[in-house]
Amino acid sequence: MKILVMDDEELAIKRLVRLLDELKYDYEVANNKEQFDSLDKENSFDIYILDINMPEITGLQLAQDIFATNNEAFVIFQTAYEEHALKAFEIGAIDYLLKPFTKEELQKSINRAISYKKEEKGVKFLTKNGDEAYLIKPEEIIYIQADLNEVIFRTKDGFSYYAKKISDMENLLKSSNFFRVHRSYIINLDYVKSMKTQEQSKIEFFFTNIKDSITSSKDGAKKFREFIEK
Numbered sequence: 001m002k003i004l005v006m007d008d009e010e011l012a013i014k015r016l017v018r019l020l021d022e023l024k025y026d027y028e029v030a031n032n033k034e035q036f037d038s039l040d041k042e043n044s045f046d047i048y049i050l051d052i053n054m055p056e057i058t059g060l061q062l063a064q065d066i067f068a069t070n071n072e073a074f075v076i077f078q079t080a081y082e083e084h085a086l087k088a089f090e091i092g093a094i095d096y097l098l099k100p101f102t103k104e105e106l107q108k109s110i111n112r113a114i115s116y117k118k119e120e121k122g123v124k125f126l127t128k129n130g131d132e133a134y135l136i137k138p139e140e141i142i143y144i145q146a147d148l149n150e151v152i153f154r155t156k157d158g159f160s161y162y163a164k165k166i167s168d169m170e171n172l173l174k175s176s177n178f179f180r181v182h183r184s185y186i187i188n189l190d191y192v193k194s195m196k197t198q199e200q201s202k203i204e205f206f207f208t209n210i211k212d213s214i215t216s217s218k219d220g221a222k223k224f225r226e227f228i229e230k
Contacts, residue, residue, distance in 0.1 A: 006030040020106075024132075144187075
């Protein structure tokens with residue numbers, strides 16, 4: 001989950017940044033509307049943590065602007081006053097934090113957004129890489145590699161493990177644009193940039209966003225050509 005924070009109080013930002021660092025979230029910070037607009041234009045954020053009382057623009061006004069262009073966004077308000085709570089939820093905030101809030105309260109609010117995103121925004125897979133855990137959407141997967149009783153997901157950001165067999169993933173993704181080109185590989189056709197014929201009529205696939213390539217089996221290449229020619 002990527003988070004954008006906006007608050008005009010330096011101490012409030014420092015405290016929130018410390019909590020987000022401890023919770024190991026990916027975030028950016030804006031001190032004013034100009035910084036906010038620049039960061040929001042250049043990135044794709046899942047959660048916005050906004051102070052309500054700011055001199056240039058209120059968090060309530062900013063949230064309305066966010067929802068007007070991004071209906072998948074989640075907004076968490078933070079404020080020292082309780083008087084705006086009802087209005088915050090009327091606008092569509094996922095939660096409301098009263099300063100000074102604890103790390104546990106912040107985590108609870110973020111977990112609420114994660115839960116809503118998982119339930120309402122479609123299928124996601126909870127994967128792991130060491131101590132890190134990720135929620136990955138099918139459309140983020142470039143290819144899947146078999147690894148004993150698990151699979152490895154390759155996204156543009158790296159690798160992570162999911163506790164399913166590759167045959168299970170083939171069934172789960174059969175209605176999506178994925179194709180099994182090898183007993184050990186399933187590729188997302190949306191990411192295929194180019195292809196090259198190899199020995200025994202096998203096909204080597206090249207992808208956008210990454211330098212990896214995957215070579216099909218002979219049977220996988222045959223089935224792929226039949227699939228494309230339909």
